[in-house]
Amino acid sequence: MTGQNEKAEERIRERTAAWRRDFHAHPELSGEERETARRIRLALNEMGIPYRCPGDYYAVIGEIRGGRPGPVVALRADMDALPLEERTGLPFASETPGVMHACGHDVHMAALLGAALRLQARRETLPGTVRFLFQPREELSPEGGAPLLIRDGYLDGVRAIFGFHQWPDLPLGTVGVHAGAMMAASDRFKITIHGHDAHAAHPDQGIDAIVGATNVLQEIYQIVSRRLNPHAVAAVSVGTIRGGTRYNVVAPEVVLEGTCRTLDQESREKVPACIRRILEGQRVSYNLQSSLEYHRGYPIVRNWTGPEQLVEETVRQVLGPGALRTDIVPELTGEDFAFYLEKVPGAFFWLGSHRAGEPFHGLHSAGMCPDEETVHYGSRLLADLAVRALEELPQDAGPAPEGLQAPSGTV
Ligand code: NI
Numbered sequence: 001m002t003g004q005n006e007k008a009e010e011r012i013r014e015r016t017a018a019w020r021r022d023f024h025a026h027p028e029l030s031g032e033e034r035e036t037a038r039r040i041r042l043a044l045n046e047m048g049i050p051y052r053c054p055g056d057y058y059a060v061i062g063e064i065r066g067g068r069p070g071p072v073v074a075l076r077a078d079m080d081a082l083p084l085e086e087r088t089g090l091p092f093a094s095e096t097p098g099v100m101h102a103c104g105h106d107v108h109m110a111a112l113l114g115a116a117l118r119l120q121a122r123r124e125t126l127p128g129t130v131r132f133l134f135q136p137r138e139e140l141s142p143e144g145g146a147p148l149l150i151r152d153g154y155l156d157g158v159r160a161i162f163g164f165h166q167w168p169d170l171p172l173g174t175v176g177v178h179a180g181a182m183m184a185a186s187d188r189f190k191i192t193i194h195g196h197d198a199h200a201a202h203p204d205q206g207i208d209a210i211v212g213a214t215n216v217l218q219e220i221y222q223i224v225s226r227r228l229n230p231h232a233v234a235a236v237s238v239g240t241i242r243g244g245t246r247y248n249v250v251a252p253e254v255v256l257e258g259t260c261r262t263l264d265q266e267s268r269e270k271v272p273a274c275i276r277r278i279l280e281g282q283r284v285s286y287n288l289q290s291s292l293e294y295h296r297g298y299p300i301v302r303n304w305t306g307p308e309q310l311v312e313e314t315v316r317q318v319l320g321p322g323a324l325r326t327d328i329v330p331e332l333t334g335e336d337f338a339f340y341l342e343k344v345p346g347a348f349f350w351l352g353s354h355r356a357g358e359p360f361h362g363l364h365s366a367g368m369c370p371d372e373e374t375v376h377y378g379s380r381l382l383a384d385l386a387v388r389a390l391e392e393l394p395q396d397a398g399p400a401p402e403g404l405q406a407p408s409g410t411v
Pocket of ligand 1: 103104105138165
């Protein structure tokens, strides 16, 4: 690196870190990202990058049109924080009580702005357009924010999309990525079991919804082990049970709510069908009526082959061959980036953010504190990835991931 380049690199590093600290100190909850969007617009203004903002939610869509013709590549960062009281002790800790960037979306935004800064500096030679999607409401499962941007056409004309999540489970300076499923489909269900009340001394005169609920619960927990393909990875968990009116009354109603996480489309389709059969069994056996609300949430985050290879090449080049981890195990957590990958080719990767020797704090914990270098690595990777995608990604981005199906909606 020449002395001049080193200076430029140092300036980018400082600016990117400053953005991150600023975002971190001013977190906002899903759907309320007004100030965050303003800060992003300010940064893009300073860089001279044009942007658009939708009217009814807080996204910012920046765009750099290169000096040479070529395709459109999109890079995405999510913007929202979580309702947690921060306990990191950082000098730039949250100034908003009870709200914290505990998922590291501050890192994502700063890295994306850093990438924009790098790409703007080489705008004249860019063979195409880079679109920057600053997307709100990622934590607002099961709806998410991505479907809004898709609805409003911000993905139109995009040949490939890329994004990352800072990942405390991986060491700083490494990247976890592979083709195919990275993160789970995340669906949500609510079962209402309708019994009939009676004196507890005369259970024969009522229909006990609590008995129904315990039967249903036992059978639901057998779906993964007995009904799904043993090779499938899935979790079906009931998180709440509410029911009954009094200790000596046969319970007339119980409501169970839970989530279903799957990494393949076949299992995803099968689970609601299994739950329906279980409920039907209760109706036949015990005359218990019930209803099921099954809400499809985030789809499976499934990386496309061609774009995923570009990520691997970029990581090898920017961080070195040892930084690449393709042996990662997919997670059963969800990401609304999955909606984009259902529409256009692309890839999502995990960027290691835990420095060896530092205490470990996982995602969504009040002590979560990705190392600041993560921002720097993220901005370099995203910028290089965009250039590589513009230059190398053929019209046909490789095979679509298997089993891709139409998403969302309540069934
Ligand atoms: Ni997150």
